[in-house]
Amino acid sequence: GAVVSQHPSRVICKSGTSVKIECRSLDFQATTMFWYRQFPKQSLMLMATSNEGSKATYEQGVEKDKFLINHASLTLSTLTVTSAHPEDSSFYICSADRDRGGREQYFGPGTRLTVT
Amino acid sequence: RKEVEQDPGPFNVPEGATVAFNCTYSNSASQSFFWYRQDCRKEPKLLMSVYSSGNEDGRFTAQLNRASQYISLLIRDSKLSDSATYLCVVNRLNSNYQLIWGAGTKLIIKP
Numbered sequence: 001g002a003v004v005s006q007h008p009s010r011v012i013c014k015s016g017t018s019v020k021i022e023c024r025s026l027d028f029q030a031t032t033m034f035w036y037r038q039f040p041k042q043s044l045m046l047m048a049t050s051n052e053g054s055k056a057t058y059e060q061g062v063e064k065d066k067f068l069i070n071h072a073s074l075t076l077s078t079l080t081v082t083s084a085h086p087e088d089s090s091f092y093i094c095s096a097d098r099d100r101g102g103r104e105q106y107f108g109p110g111t112r113l114t115v116t
Numbered sequence: 117r118k119e120v121e122q123d124p125g126p127f128n129v130p131e132g133a134t135v136a137f138n139c140t141y142s143n144s145a146s147q148s149f150f151w152y153r154q155d156c157r158k159e160p161k162l163l164m165s166v167y168s169s170g171n172e173d174g175r176f177t178a179q180l181n182r183a184s185q186y187i188s189l190l191i192r193d194s195k196l197s198d199s200a201t202y203l204c205v206v207n208r209l210n211s212n213y214q215l216i217w218g219a220g221t222k223l224i225i226k227p
Contacts, residue, residue, distance in 0.1 A: 032213060034214070034215075036217075041124075041219070042219055043120075043203070043217040043218055043219040043220065044160065044203070044217040045217075046214060046215070046216075046217075049214060091157070093159050093160075097213050105162075105213070105215070107159040107160055107161070108159060109158065109159050110157075110158070110159045112157070
């Protein structure tokens with residue numbers, strides 16, 4: 001099956017610093033990638049839709065200047081959490097859409113961010 | 117009202133039993149439905165898509181009731197390895213590939 005990797009898997013940073021998370025589709029090209037955030041015992045919340053070669057589409061309430069998304073190629077999207085604060089601590093998961101119909105979304109293993 | 121609602125559980129079920137849970141969705145125009153499984157602190161994995169006519173995959177059966185706007189998942193002969201959180205997912209209106217996620221139903225299979 002299709003594989004999506006995420007790096008790093010876990011990161012601890014100090015408040016005020018920036019953290020970059022990479023999402024890669026390893027064996028297919030993904031025109032669209034999605035970034036989710038999940039707090040404990042809550043559902044995945046879509047943060048933004050990342051399209052290769054164009055600006056990301058952010059969900060309501062997600063600050064685009066704080067969560068910078070770059071989809072530079074068909075296999076790589078990055079999420080940068082700028083000026084991180086403790087409330088940004090969460091599980092960040094990306095997914096890559098293989099067929100644009102939603103039926104073949106493959107998820108990365110997630111990145112657990114802890115901001116101290 | 118949430119777009120996708122699930123009973124959070126947990127459902128504590130003895131090994132070998134049959135368990136079923138439902139998920140309701142608010143948008144009658146939703147077209148695509150899925151069940152995902154998520155293990156603790158892991159990414160979700162697609163368990164099965166849900167088709168209008170209902171579908172079965174081994175011990176798992178999924179059904180869609182458009183009139184009442186719910187989907188269901190039935191697990192027969194439950195195994196210890198079935199313990200996980202089951203996420204109900206529907207597509208967003210006017211978007212075939214943006215998914216709306218339920219908060220999940222936690223299932224615990226006991227020996």
